[in-house]
Amino acid sequence: xxxxxxxxxxxxxxxxxxxxxxxxxxxxxxxxxxxxxxxxxxxxxxxxxxxxxxxxxxxxxxxxxxxxxxxxxxxxxxxxxxxxxxxxxxxxxxxxxxxxxxxxxxxxxxxxxxxxxxxxxxxxxxxxxxxxxxxxxxxxxxxxxxxxxxxxxxxxxxxxxxxxxxxxxxxxxxxxxxxxxxxxxxxxxxxxxxxxxxxxxxxxxxxxxxxxxxxxxxxxxxxxxxxxxxxxxxxxxxxxxxxxxxxxxxxxxxxxxxxxxxxxxxxxxxxxxxxxxxxxxxxxxxxxxxxxxxxx
Amino acid sequence: xxxxxxxxxxxxxxxxxxxxxxxxxxxxxxxxxxxxxxxxxxxxxxxxxxxxxxxxxxxxxxxxxxxxxxxxxxxxxxxxxxxxxxxxxxxxxxxxxxxxxxxxxxxxxxxxxxxxxxxxxxxxxxxxxxxxxxxxxxxxxxxxxxxxxxxxxxxxxxxxxxxxxxxxxxxxxxxxxxxxxxxxxxxxxxxxxxxxxxxxxxxxxxxxxxxxxxxxxxxxxxxxxxxxxxxxxxxxxxxxxxxxxxxxxxxxxxxxxxxxxxxxxxxxxxxxxxxxxxxxxxxxxxxxxxxxxxxxxxxxxxxxxxxxxxxxxxxxxxxxxxxxxxxxxxxxxxxxxxxxxxxxxxxxxxxxxxxxxxxxxxxxxxxxxxxxxxxxxx
Ligand SMILES: Nc1ncnc2c1ncn2[C@@H]1O[C@H](COP(=O)(O)OP(=O)(O)OP(=O)(O)O)[C@@H](O)[C@H]1O
Ligand SMILES: [Mg+2]
Numbered sequence: 001x002x003x004x005x006x007x008x009x010x011x012x013x014x015x016x017x018x019x020x021x022x023x024x025x026x027x028x029x030x031x032x033x034x035x036x037x038x039x040x041x042x043x044x045x046x047x048x049x050x051x052x053x054x055x056x057x058x059x060x061x062x063x064x065x066x067x068x069x070x071x072x073x074x075x076x077x078x079x080x081x082x083x084x085x086x087x088x089x090x091x092x093x094x095x096x097x098x099x100x101x102x103x104x105x106x107x108x109x110x111x112x113x114x115x116x117x118x119x120x121x122x123x124x125x126x127x128x129x130x131x132x133x134x135x136x137x138x139x140x141x142x143x144x145x146x147x148x149x150x151x152x153x154x155x156x157x158x159x160x161x162x163x164x165x166x167x168x169x170x171x172x173x174x175x176x177x178x179x180x181x182x183x184x185x186x187x188x189x190x191x192x193x194x195x196x197x198x199x200x201x202x203x204x205x206x207x208x209x210x211x212x213x214x215x216x217x218x219x220x221x222x223x224x225x226x227x228x229x230x231x232x233x234x235x236x237x238x239x240x241x242x243x244x245x246x247x248x249x250x251x252x253x254x255x256x257x258x259x260x261x262x263x264x265x266x267x268x269x270x271x272x273x274x275x276x277x278x279x280x281x282x283x284x285x286x287x288x289x290x291x292x293x294x295x296x
Numbered sequence: 297x298x299x300x301x302x303x304x305x306x307x308x309x310x311x312x313x314x315x316x317x318x319x320x321x322x323x324x325x326x327x328x329x330x331x332x333x334x335x336x337x338x339x340x341x342x343x344x345x346x347x348x349x350x351x352x353x354x355x356x357x358x359x360x361x362x363x364x365x366x367x368x369x370x371x372x373x374x375x376x377x378x379x380x381x382x383x384x385x386x387x388x389x390x391x392x393x394x395x396x397x398x399x400x401x402x403x404x405x406x407x408x409x410x411x412x413x414x415x416x417x418x419x420x421x422x423x424x425x426x427x428x429x430x431x432x433x434x435x436x437x438x439x440x441x442x443x444x445x446x447x448x449x450x451x452x453x454x455x456x457x458x459x460x461x462x463x464x465x466x467x468x469x470x471x472x473x474x475x476x477x478x479x480x481x482x483x484x485x486x487x488x489x490x491x492x493x494x495x496x497x498x499x500x501x502x503x504x505x506x507x508x509x510x511x512x513x514x515x516x517x518x519x520x521x522x523x524x525x526x527x528x529x530x531x532x533x534x535x536x537x538x539x540x541x542x543x544x545x546x547x548x549x550x551x552x553x554x555x556x557x558x559x560x561x562x563x564x565x566x567x568x569x570x571x572x573x574x575x576x577x578x579x580x581x582x583x584x585x586x587x588x589x590x591x592x593x594x595x596x597x598x599x600x601x602x603x604x605x606x607x608x609x610x611x612x613x614x615x616x617x618x619x620x621x622x623x624x625x626x627x628x629x630x631x632x633x634x635x636x637x638x639x640x641x642x643x644x645x646x647x648x649x650x651x652x653x654x655x656x657x658x659x660x661x662x663x664x665x666x667x668x669x670x671x672x673x674x
Contacts, residue, residue: 191356192389194376196450197406206402210393 048263055260062264072248076268079245082159082166082234083227089167090174090223091216098178098215102185120172128233131165132156135237157239165237170226174219181215217284225273245269300420305333305490306367306380306457308353313362315348322348324514325362330458332367335484335491339501340511341537346494349511350460353492355379366458377406382451382459382489386466388443390435396422396446397431403454421453422446424483441472448480452487462494477503498538510534526581528568532656535579542585542618542626542646544600545658548576555655561621564598569655577658582629584652587616587636590643598653599645602626607640618646 052062066072101112119127134140135155145151155161185208193203231246238244245265253262308330315323323345330336338346351357352364355376364372371379382403390399397418404414422428425445435443444464451459464480465473481504484491495501501508502522510517510525510533517537518530529535532543546559550572554565557578566578587604588595605625606617614635618626626646630636638644 186387186389188385188387188389189391191354191376192383192385193391193402195354195356195381195383196403197377197454198402199377199406202406207391 048266050263051259052263052267055263062260063268065261066264066268072265075243075245075248078159078242079228079269080272082163082244083224085163086166086170086227087174087220087224089163090171091220093167094171094174094178094219095212095216098175098182101175101179102182116172116175119168124169124232127169128165128236131161131168131233132236135161135164156237157242159238159242161237162234162242162244165233166227166230169233170223173222173226177218177222178212178215181218182212185211214284217280221277221280224276228269228273300417301424301452301455302487303455303457303489305488307332307365308458308490308492309363309365309368310349310353311363311365313349313352313364314360315345315352315357316360321514323352326514326516328509328516328519330490330492333488333490335481335493335504335506337501337505337508338492338494338511339496339498339508339538341496344511345514346496346511347462350462350492350494353458354381354383354460380456380458382454382456384444384447384451384459384461384464386463388435388440388447388467390443390446390450392435394434395431396427396433396435396438399435399446400450400453403450407454409454417453418449421449424452424486425449425479440468441476444468444476445479448483452483452489455487456489458490458492460492460494463496464493465500466495473500480504501538508538510537512537529579529654529656532577532579532658535577535654535656540582540627540629542580542582542620542628543624544578544580544620545622545624546576546578548572548574548655554650557655559622562600564600564653565650566653566655567650568653571655571657575658577656579654579656580626580646580648580652582615582627583631585626585628585646585648586634587628587630587638588645588647589636589638590645595645595647597647598650599647602644602646604638604640604642604644607638618644 053060055062097112097116101109104112132139136142137152137154137156139156141155142152145153155164189207189211190203193207194200198206229246230244231250234242234244235247235250238247249262249265252258252265308328310326310328313323313326313328314321326345326349338349340346348357352359353366355371355374359372363370366379366381391402394402400418400421401414404417409417418431419428422430425448427442427445427449430438430442430446435446438446444467448464451461461480465476468476477500480491480493484504493501493504505522507519507521508525509519512533518525518534520528525534525538529538529541535541536543544557544559544562544564546557546562548555548557548566548571550556551565554567555569555572555576557564557566557576562578564578588599590601594601600620602618602620604616605619608615611632613629613631616628616630616638618628620626628646636644
């Protein structure tokens with residue numbers, strides 16, 4: 001999704017020993033990050049995988065439990081469906097928003113960026129509780145609907161409520177990559193298209209949309225994958241009937257101390273996510289050759 | 297093959313065409329007519345309004361005031377996609393997500409040209425720019441020159457009546473420019489389309505154009521063939537911008553059939569030009585001046601005293617820089633056959649016929665080249 005070309009290499013004049021030393025230093029700089037990653041990310045991941053297959057005894061019993069339990073499979077399907085809906089909602093909201101960011105002046109851009117980022121900097125808990133207050137049966141949203149003679153509509157404790165909350169929280173992850181890619185699109189291509197006889201709508205569909213697709217793909221992937229692991233928001237805005245996988249894992253691990261089952265569920269989500277990543281990467285490559293032209 | 301791509305060129309008429317950006321005036325009322333099938337070039341320094349004018353013709357920029365007609369029809373209110381105009385940009389503006397063939401087919405698809413015909417025209421256009429067999433490449437897999445050829449093919453494939461080009465060769469190196477110039481000229485001759493071409497390279501303008509419009513500060517100084525502009529400049533700006541010239545400043549008054557211009561160290565008769573009173577500048581082209589070694593007596597006819605500050609041997613002749621009485625610099629070119637003995641440092645007379653001297657109003661806009669030797673001014 002990165003638009004920039006690789007930085008130019010330093011002039012050939014640099015003596016080889018200097019370059020080697022710099023290379024070494026760069027390598028050693030990476031070490032703390034590698035240690036951190038290994039200790040706090042890879043190790044727990046390994047423990048999770050191992051436990052999924054060995055807790056309480058070695059075998060596939062945790063997986064057969066999961067796929068044998070209709071409720072669990074339901075939750076898994078609901079999780080992916082919710083993630084998909086959240087991704088679509090975010091895309092529909094973020095696409096025009098990001099486009100607007102590319103056409104307004106510097107002041108407008110600052111305001112629009114701030115509008116995206118301020119919620120992003122606010123605690124997830126705070127924002128989720130804000131949604132609880134807004135969406136509850138006697139909340140602001142229902143008051144407004146009531147004023148227009150609509151509702152009351154049940155929003156909290158429904159999948160709709162969960163989707164609303166998650167979409168708002170994940171929106172920046174869609175807006176930012178979209179904006180980054182759109183900003184890099186050469187405006188002269190739009191002029192060229194129009195000069196060659198294309199109506200504005202054709203120019204959008206044939207030129208703007210395909211060129212902004214990498215941003216859309218990057219944002220969609222980020223939103224979708226983040227959605228799969230969401231816990232706090234669905235837990236507070238949803239109900240047991242709308243539970244997602246992470247809530248089930250919490251129940252297994254924290255409530256029932258079934259570490260093996262929790263691990264298995266983690267593994268299942270991880271594998272499905274990786275498969276999805278591979279498929280979308282392949283699809284993007286098929287669309288390939290769409291790199292924005294290097295500017296002179 | 298190019299028969300498919302031929303078009304009857306349209307005329308373009310600009311009447312008082314004006315563009316303001318807030319208080320800034322980018323184009324200050326231009327009157328101009330491009331004849332059908334003509335190769336017209338906009339030549340001028342950076343910021344003189346060439347691109348702005350071209351973009352108004354294309355419809356990318358709104359017109360502040362004035363009229364814009366294509367083949368006699370007002371087009372101000374038409375959006376770009378409804379004007380039958382081809383456009384080639386300096387930065388190619390090829391669609392990076394389409395192949396070469398898709399890029400060239402793009403304008404045909406907009407015009408609902410049926411598929412078989414489309415393929416035939418794309419092939420013809422790519423052949424016309426010397427790119428047969430490149431159909432399946434992406435723009436990123438082409439060199440700059442090849443990309444510009446694709447852009448050219450894309451602009452001619454639908455036989456627009458008018459083709460606008462904004463410094464299409466600006467991003468290419470000298471050698472490639474020369475090659476592509478020849479091709480553009482050939483394509484123009486074959487198609488019959490009206491070309492409007494923007495450049496700030498005077499050699500390019502001279503090589504390509506039927507006529508040249510010289511832009512300066514949002515106005516057109518003069519429109520004419522290369523010969524007219526070189527031999528009969530109408531403003532000091534034109535004389536200085538196009539080709540080299542020696543400029544002698546003074547006050548003009550009629551004297552017999554000619555105009556006498558007198559200034560510090562200058563007393564010359566000019567046989568051409570339409571200005572015979574007030575502040576004036578006499579323009580003489582460098583190959584029209586003959587150098588005579590300085591003697592106490594001035595030679596008969598037009599003679600101006602000067603000192604050679606630089607002489608450069610060019611193989612087929614010499615180019616000399618002369619410091620004039622008022623401290624400004626003049627330029628003289630000598631052919632190998634007519635070389636004088638004057639060298640750097642010599643005091644000389646610059647002599648020329650009154651018929652080779654053009655008198656122009658000195659609007660004060662002229663910026664005489666700075667004296668070569670600092671502190672040498674008398
Ligand atoms: N969008 C704009 N807003 C304000 N001023 C502009 C704008 N576009 C152009 N101008 C001004 O209008 C004038 C003419 O610009 P234009 O681009 O037509 O020049 P040009 O002759 O094409 O120059 P160049 O050879 O450098 O391309 C310039 O002074 C420029 O600063
Ligand atoms: Mg320009």
